[in-house]
Amino acid sequence: MSLPLQNKIALVTGASRGIGAAIAVKLSKKGALVIGTATSAKGAKIVEQTFELNKLSGVGMVLDVNDNTSINELIKNIITQHGEINILINNAGITKDTLLMRMKDEDWDVVINTNLKSVYKLSQSVIKGMMKNRYGRIINISSVVGHMGNAGQTNYSATKAGITGFTKSLAQEIGNRGITVNCVAPGFIDTDMTRALTEEQRNLLLGHIPLSRLGSPNDVANAVVFLATDDSGYITGETIHVNGGMLMV
């Protein structure tokens, strides 16, 4: 029996760790040829080792989403070596948290560019091939804070709310070509990004999560896999919230 993503080529940005690594492994287990990216050659090797450890085949490549040349080279290499990209997961993201009063232009710009401009650039780079094939899946990793806000994260939450609007608009532009565009909005997930929280902050947070635990990268990856397969073929412009119930929309 063939796997649901057999013969599909998937690109996962920021696959060296955390949520992106879990997504890359799960898509690969469903049969896709997955290209996972990291910002360094060492990170790209880690991506490949993760596939090997799970007895899967996949490719690690270098990508800095803030560098247009890096994006163009990545897409060109994938297309020449493997074929057109069918599934794009815009996962790479960073935080530079501080109160607006203290925020520097650099903190604003780097978060907007890494989290939001990257989604525009990468989506634009893959849709031509998807439109030609009359098939595609674009899945953007937004965040619960793009829906509820979070003090100290004006820059980050602006990017995540922006991704939601981008997703709905692009879904309307290219739906008639068989391409769906959706978001997965994680709550607080146990990764490097949230490990900086103090014990006190963690406990406070848990008090607001009905399921009484932080999420795991696999919790998010499961929703992404659903949106990547034909099971979700009539869903577009949507957000799946994976947050343990901390925000019910």
Ligand code: NAP
């Ligand atoms: P993470 O563990 O910090 O990993 C971030 C990933 O992004 C890494 O693979 C990193 O690559 C990559 N990356 C960073 N800057 C990049 C750049 N300039 N170009 C290309 N790749 C870059 O983060 P995570 O917690 O897994 O988060 C993944 C996504 O989920 C992000 O979009 C984040 O905003 C979102 N999210 C996370 C949470 C959470 O609680 N963790 C909640 C809501 C949403 P290197 O390893 O090479 O640095």
